[in-house]
Amino acid sequence: MSHSPAVVQPDQELIIEILNELDIDFTFDADGDLAISTEALTVFFLFGSEGDLFTIRTFYDRHYSVDEKPLLLTALNEWNADTMWPKVYAFTPDNGVIRVIGDAQLYIGAGVTYEHLMTIVAHWVRSAIKFHRWLSDRLAFEEDAAE
Numbered sequence: 001m002s003h004s005p006a007v008v009q010p011d012q013e014l015i016i017e018i019l020n021e022l023d024i025d026f027t028f029d030a031d032g033d034l035a036i037s038t039e040a041l042t043v044f045f046l047f048g049s050e051g052d053l054f055t056i057r058t059f060y061d062r063h064y065s066v067d068e069k070p071l072l073l074t075a076l077n078e079w080n081a082d083t084m085w086p087k088v089y090a091f092t093p094d095n096g097v098i099r100v101i102g103d104a105q106l107y108i109g110a111g112v113t114y115e116h117l118m119t120i121v122a123h124w125v126r127s128a129i130k131f132h133r134w135l136s137d138r139l140a141f142e143e144d145a146a147e
Contacts, residue, residue, distance in 0.1 A: 005113045005114075005115065006113065006114070007110070007111035007112065007113060008111055008112065008114050009108065009111050010047070010054050010108050010112060010117055011047065012047070015045045016034065018121050019034075019036070019121070022121065022122055024036060029044070033046060040061055040062070040132050041058050041059065041061060041128065041129070042058065042059045042061070043056060043057070043058045043125060043128050044057045044058070045121075050109075052108060053106070053107060053108065054106045055103060055104070056121070056124045056125070056128070057101065057103050058086060058102040058103075058131075059099065059101055060100040060101070060102070060132060062100070062136075063097045063099060064097070064099075064100070066098070068098070068139075071139065072090055072098065075138045075139060076088050076100070078138075079131060079134065079135070085102075085104040085123070085124055086102030086103055086104045086124065087102065087103050087104070088100055088102045088135075102131055104124045104128075
């Protein structure tokens, strides 16, 4: 009889263990949420109130003006159509400055294996950074083409 790998219930402590194993520096925000912070982006590791959803949410630090919105949305739609993670969207707070947010979510209600969770965290963090590079290149190309 084959023995299936042990299932774990992801929580903040387990994610910290994985980040340490992946040699990724992390911090905590004012609310106590676990995060990876760089100049260009902040990646948060969040757990749904029901405990059945694990979300990696990335806030990209570059702000966009309303004038840039059509170009930005075209680029975001292109990424979302071609790429599984993160799903990216434009968010406009009350001050009218447009921010980009990326989300990747995993249903964890039934638990997951440690190996799967580690693979997901590594892949999603890489993808969050890859998107930043992709968007920067994509918008730089558009700006060059417009000149």
